[in-house]
Amino acid sequence: MKSNRLNTLTNGIVKSNPTFRLVLGTCPTLAVTTQAINGLAMGAAVTFVLLCSNVMISLLKKVIPNRVRIPAYVVIIATFVTVVQMVMQKFLPSLYDALGVFLPLIVVNCIILARAEAFASCNPVLDSALDGIGMGVGFTLSLTLIGIVREVLGAGSIFGAPIGSLGNVSMTIFILPAGGFLVYGTLMAVVNYLMRLSEERKINALHSMPENDEEEVGA
Amino acid sequence: MRKGSLAYEIVMTALVLVIIAGAAGALLGLVHHFAAVDPEELLARKASAVYDGAVVRFPLQEGISQTPDYDKGDILGVYVPKDESVKDVYILRVKGTGAYKGSLELLVNITGGKIVKIAKYEANETPGLGSKALEESYFAQYCNVPITEDFMGFDLVKTDPSARGEVRAVSGASKSSTAVTNAVNAAVLWYKDMRAKGATK
Incomplete structure (x- = not known):
């Protein structure tokens, strides 16, 4: 049971990473990752909404009538998004300005709706919370990674701090939408390659064990 | 209104949605109370x-x-x-x-x-x-x-x-x-x- 819960948590971070593996929520991914800090803030906002909405929907799964579940989910998600928006506007105005329209657009973020429909609506509260955190952290890490790569290549800085004189030779394309696609695609290829390597290693390990046994038996 | 009848289902559905929306509104009101941004202050x-x-x-x-x-x-x-x-x-x-x-x-x-x-x-x-x-x-x-x-x-x-x-x-x-x-x-x-x-x- 415990390892199951751990799996639920890590599932969203590695195996079913929403950005690189499920390819969900690509619109905000490409739009806000011009700077690492924006990616981090967007990820944090999504994580909060994901956690709260997963818990709430899991709690209310017996109450919400099946026929109107999507409107009910949207109301719940929109509530938490508005909370994030109001709090951010008050306490983090510069990030609020930077994220712009993509903050309210979290309401229709497909990661959140997908987890509500596919996981929270048919799992216990604790598992739903863990799934929300896992998926949120996975999304945050991916966005921050894309943001770091784009900021370093495109602006010669990292989290707003310039790296030496790299700013003089920066390639602006990486901050523009085209560069977003380039970085996203390349990182997705790398992540999937690494995933396949580790999977093959696992399969090999699984296959080699019985073979060894047979050899021993034969010998 | 019998349980299981169409009218019962319609009323219950509407009621649940209204309650959810009401709770959401109450939560937002509470947050707004603490995080409202005064335009002049901004x-x-x-x-x-x-x-x-x-x-x-x-x-x-x-x-x-x-x-x-x-x-x-x-x-x-x-x-x-x-x-x-x-x-x-x-x-x-x-x-x-x-x-x-x-x-x-x-x-x-x-x-x-x-x-x-x-x-x-x-x-x-x-x-x-x-x-x-x-x-x-x-x-x-x-x-x-x-x-x-x-x-x-x-x-x-x-x-x-x-x-x-x-x-x-x-x-x-x-x-x-x-x-x-x-x-x-x-x-x-x-x-x-x-x-x-x-x-x-």
């Missing part, structure tokens, strides 16, 4: 980028609330220091058209007949390109030019500035540079108009 915080001190809305007098005969920019608000002993300091929130994404808004501090500081109020220019026209080093070109009677506003040039009031555009960001110039010129024209009308009084 302005005061943003104004601190160009003026060190509290500001109040300039009592707009008849006829000088707008920039006359100028269609490339607009005055959205005028503020003066709260401390009334500080004279000839005007903080203007101005809008300039022609930006990459429509228009942008700046805060301009005109002190003693010169622009002393400019800051971005609201702009979403492309990072790395248009954003270079919103940096301190670019804004500095507009500062400390005496706004005299014969001064007709800033001109954008693509070479090194040779005359007073010429500003070198940021290469690759001519639209953003134009919008900034439009916004600053709106402030300049407003200031000249205000001073001319104030002088006749």
Whole structure:
């Protein structure tokens, strides 16, 4: 049971990473990752909404009538998004300005709706919370990674701090939408390659064990 | 109304949705109570980028609330220091058209007949390109030019500035540079108009 819960948590971070593996929520991914800090803030906002909405929907799964579940989910998600928006506007105005329209657009973020429909609506509260955190952290890490790569290549800085004189030779394309696609695609290829390597290693390990046994038996 | 009948289901569905929406509204109201942003407070915080001190809305007098005969920019608000002993300091929130994404808004501090500081109020220019026209080093070109009677506003040039009031555009960001110039010129024209009308009084 415990390892199951751990799996639920890590599932969203590695195996079913929403950005690189499920390819969900690509619109905000490409739009806000011009700077690492924006990616981090967007990820944090999504994580909060994901956690709260997963818990709430899991709690209310017996109450919400099946026929109107999507409107009910949207109301719940929109509530938490508005909370994030109001709090951010008050306490983090510069990030609020930077994220712009993509903050309210979290309401229709497909990661959140997908987890509500596919996981929270048919799992216990604790598992739903863990799934929300896992998926949120996975999304945050991916966005921050894309943001770091784009900021370093495109602006010669990292989290707003310039790296030496790299700013003089920066390639602006990486901050523009085209560069977003380039970085996203390349990182997705790398992540999937690494995933396949580790999977093959696992399969090999699984296959080699019985073979060894047979050899021993034969010998 | 029997359990399982259509009417029962409709009423229950509606009831659940209403309860969820009501709870959501209550939660939002609570958060709003703690996190509401007062527009004047927001302005005061943003104004601190160009003026060190509290500001109040300039009592707009008849006829000088707008920039006359100028269609490339607009005055959205005028503020003066709260401390009334500080004279000839005007903080203007101005809008300039022609930006990459429509228009942008700046805060301009005109002190003693010169622009002393400019800051971005609201702009979403492309990072790395248009954003270079919103940096301190670019804004500095507009500062400390005496706004005299014969001064007709800033001109954008693509070479090194040779005359007073010429500003070198940021290469690759001519639209953003134009919008900034439009916004600053709106402030300049407003200031000249205000001073001319104030002088006749």
